Amino acid sequence: MPKEQPTVLLHLPHPAMLDATAASLGDLPSAAAGSFVEAGHAVSSSREILHLTRVFQERGWRCLWAPFSEVEPACLRHRGVYDAATGTRSELTADGLNAEVDVVVARLLGSVESRIRTVREYFETLREQFTGTVVNDPVSVLYGLRKDYLFEYLKRDFRTIPTESFEPSVTFRELSRACGGRLDDHIVKPVTGELSNSFMAMSQVDDRVLRHKEPLVGGWLLQPFVPHVWDGEYQVFFVGDRIVHGMRKHYPGRDRSGVPTRAGRVVDPYTPTAADTAFAREARALWTEDLAKPTDLCRVDFLKEPDGTPVLLEFEAVNPGFSFGRLDEPAGRRLAGWFEDHIRRRMVHG
Incomplete structure (x- = not known):
């Protein structure tokens, strides 16, 4: 059973984001729900930590923050660990982690593609050495x-x-042969990619690009380009088996040549249809039941054919962004509460 004041460790990618988030802890920035137009850079994820910390503290938790860039995964040494209640910093070894921390919420790790070996080693070591609960x-x-x-x-x-x-x-020649020379009609993306990193039309690829990326990727996936993506990429988010919200990415006013990019992309809150909900639940059931992979937090990404039929793009169970920064204050707190509810159940039932 959970102890009277359990402790949760939450990750941020690097010390600079941790410092910026700590500076905002006493004054959570306001956000209005609605459309969000993306720029060509990543949106800060600190609002997730702020909402989670507020709600977890209200429910009796001690909250620690750890910059993932300061972790030594082989020995679970966490440097620069910040106590959100006291503002103090410390270091945790594997023994300290097991003695003090009940739950590690291993999210907001930064680019997985650029540090995939580190991420893999960290989760392998957590699985083998950490005695508490890990989410995901x-x-x-x-x-x-x-x-x-x-x-x-x-x-x-x-x-x-x-x-x-x-x-x-x-080689480029092998990829070109596989797509029948129809370079504008196919895309490539890394087997280990995320956040659209290294997602390219075949017409943007040559051997120089492939050799530059070779040490960074675990392989390549070749797919036909589906033009319906311009009309929307849909996302359905789960906490445990609960669907918590949906988002839609689309590209109004864009020249529909090449492949979509983040610049100018509009992200709207979206209410999934009954068909979307059924599709997302089927995708999650295949993952958790057929493939026997337990998941706490996940996201189902899909597009829709002209008749509305959903088609899977990805099942994200590694580091699914939950769009906290695009939710208003009540919605953000409600989502943080669902995180806490699920984690409490995991602690009790595994």
């Missing part, structure tokens, strides 16, 4: 670090974009 479950994260899972969905005739896989050393 290491079994699910370690499996989801590569998008090979798409082939499991395809094998089961789940509605998914046709996909071919290639080794990191693949």
Whole structure:
């Protein structure tokens, strides 16, 4: 059973974000729900930590923050750990982590593509050495670090974009042959990519690009480009088995040449239809039941065919952003509360 004052450790990517978030803890910035137009850079995730910390503290938790860039994954040494209640900093070894921390919420890790070996080693060590609860479950994260899972969905005739896989050393000629020379009609993305990193049209690729990326990616996926994506990329978010909200990304006024990019993309809150909800639940059930990968926090990404039929883009169980920064204050607190509810159940029932 959880102790009277359990302790949760929350990650931020690096010390600078931790410092900025700590400076905002006493005065949570306001945010209005509605459309959000993305720039060409990542949106700060500190609002998630602020909401979680506020709600967890109100419910009796001690909250520690740790910059992931300061972690030594092989020995679970966490440097620069910040206590949100006292403002003090300390260091935790593996023994200290097990003695003091009940739950590690291993999210907001920064770019997974650029540090995939570190992320993999961290979750492997947590699985082997940490005696508390990890969110997301290491079994699910370690499996989801590569998008090979798409082939499991395809094998089961789940509605998914046709996909071919290639080794990191693949040549442009081999990729071109595989897509029949139709470079504008196909895209490539890394097996280990996220946040659209290294997502490119085949017409943007050559051997120089492939060789530059070779040490950074675990392989390449080749897919036909589906033009419906211009009309919207849809996301349904889960905390445990609860659907908590939806988002839609679209590209109003954009020249629809090439492939979509983050610049100018509009992100709207979205209420999933009954068909969207059923599709997302089927995608999650395949992951948790057929593939036996337990997941705490996940996101189902899909597009829609002209008749409204959903088609899976990705199942994100490694580091799904929950769009806290695009929710108003009540919605952010409600979502943080659902996080806490789920984590309490995990602590009791595993």
